[in-house]
Ligand code: SF4
């Protein structure tokens with residue numbers, strides 16, 4: 100008979116649970132769920148060695164353990180501190196923790212630009228969520244921020260270091276998921292940057308996963324950049340027979356077009372199974388996939404607005420007040436507009452769509468209607 104593991108007791112924000120020895124405070128909090136779970140910008144349960152870089156997960160240990168009940172003198176990183184038997188932890192019930200989180204967000208935003216309106220990650224950015232919850236409405240920073248040129252690393256990924264918060268997740272993916280380390284953090288302190296050695300292309304089969312682990316908009320998918328706001332797309336779970344990976348993905352669709360393919364993520368925003376580049380970048384037709392159903396978005400996110408399971412629709416007031424008669428449509432706004440040339444399939448355009456594509460098209464149409472077409 101297998102030996103039963105001895106569980107230890109930990110109390111987080113007055114909720115007591117039992118966990119296996121060696122569990123971190125963060126994972127213990129995740130097993131409780133809800134608001135007590137500290138935010139985590141660098142820890143990633145699937146990446147060995149991750150955590151301990153960003154300090155967003157700080158908590159207060161008000162009792163070390165039953166054996167040594169002294170409180171820990173400083174706030175600790177919950178992703179890197181293991182629970183002890185009888186430990187008592189404060190997360191959202193500690194003023195000190197909330198104050199520290201505000202401070203960490205302020206530090207992260209010293210160099211990260213607040214360019215959410217033009218950033219591709221808007222709507223699914225963990226730093227954006229964090230700054231809504233813990234940010235201030237103005238910065239106290241008066242000095243020049245560090246900025247970098249955008250760099251294409253390989254044909255499919257673009258790095259904009261200006262937005263990087265140096266969480267190291269992408270470096271661990273390159274180390275642990277793809278074979279051979281191709282990029283890393285170079286230089287020190289303020290000069291630290293994610294870089295590929297002599298700008299080598301990252302052409303490994305699984306390197307696309309760096310896009311999914313990046314908590315901010317520093318690493319983006321060049322096949323999707325600027326094609327659509329993520330909240331206008333409809334995520335569906337899909338799969339295909341793939342010889343390289345599980346083939347289980349999320350398709351971000353608009354109508355029948357597949358705008359983006361990503362790995363499926365769990366409720367903590369972490370990838371469930373790594374996917375290969377072929378599934379991610381080359382399979383952009385709905386017919387390449389078997390659709391399993393609408394994706395459940397667990398994180399509170401603008402993406403989940405208006406299109407999910409369990410959605411409650413308000414009563415149709417007009418039908419009710421008109422005794423069940425449908426309102427007559429006075430104005431038809433349902434025709435497809437030609438303004439943006441609907442015949443251009445954005446999902447098939449490589450890179451961001453630019454004005455000329457549409458102008459050329461408009462010119463051709465004009466020439467055709469004037470009978471000038473050669
Ligand atoms: S590029 Fe993204 S994943 Fe990589 S270290 Fe910077 S923030 Fe983290």
Ligand code: FES
Pocket residue numbers: 138139140141142150151152153154155156157176177178179
């Ligand atoms: S998540 Fe713990 S330090 Fe970053």
